[in-house]
Amino acid sequence: MGARTWISSWPVYRQLTGDDPLGRGRAARSRDTERLRARTATADxxxxxxxxxxxxxxxxxxxxxxxxxxxxxxxxxxxxxxxxxxxxxxxxxxxxxGPAREHRVRYRRPYGTDWEDLDLDTAMDMIADRVIAARREGWQWEQQGLRTRRTLRFASLGGATLDNEENYLIKKLFTALGAVQIENQARI
The missing domain is CATH 2.20.25.90 (ADC-like domains)
Structure with missing residues (x-):
């Protein structure tokens, strides 16, 4: 590469001799920058x-x-x-x-120190068994002479990542299960 070619590759030289005196456009771009394309440009x-x-x-x-x-x-x-x-x-x-995103079910047994991988069917069965057991053990037909038909053994707390429609369905599910402690933060 000759000296003139080498100097003309400098951004400051291009800025002073070209049509971009403030160095906000082509003068500030290198050959590598010219080859870059936005990730949005290639989207289907x-x-x-x-x-x-x-x-x-x-x-x-x-x-x-x-x-x-x-x-x-x-x-x-x-x-x-x-x-x-x-x-x-x-x-x-x-x-x-992201590399930290989990794509599998992870489970740590009570008092355990290590995580183990579970298949989704096993994890869903474990959750269902625990909900049924909590409902059975904590079911209240009445409280102080008033009919309640409820359980206080589990609750639902929805976050902002759930919209109102999703929280509506979750409310229906937990109400049908007998839970009364149901709250969400959805504002969308």
Missing amino acids: RVVKSVCPYCAVGCGQDVYVQDGKVTQIEGDRDSPVSRGRLCPKGSASLQLTT
């Missing part, structure tokens, strides 16, 4: 979604390529967030692709 489709972290309900554009999420950005059409996301919402891509 864009899916509208809502951020799962809090009760604000910021809109998100989820970019999908070959069935996999490649980028998540704020939805400019959202009247709630107008294209903006907080740091947690901006990092929500990690929910789908």
Whole structure:
């Protein structure tokens, strides 16, 4: 590479001699930068979604390529967030692709120190058995002479990642099971 070619590759040289005197456009770009493409440019489709972290309900554009999420950005059409996301919402891509995301059922036995992997059917059977046992052991037909037909052995606390419709169905399930301690934080 000649000296002239080498000097002309400097961003400052391009800034002073080119049509970008403030160095905000082409003058600041290297050859490597010119080859980069946004993850959003290669997406097959864009899916509208809502951020799962809090009760604000910021809109998100989820970019999908070959069935996999490649980028998540704020939805400019959202009247709630107008294209903006907080740091947690901006990092929500990690929910789908992060290396810390578990894709299996993990279980630690009472007083145990190690986690073990369970298949989903076994885990669901364990949960069902425990709900049935708690309901059977703690069922109250009446309290102080009043008919109650309830159990106080389990409760439901839904978070902001559940919308009102999901919490409605959870409320129906837990009410049918006899639980009375049912609360959620959904505001979406």
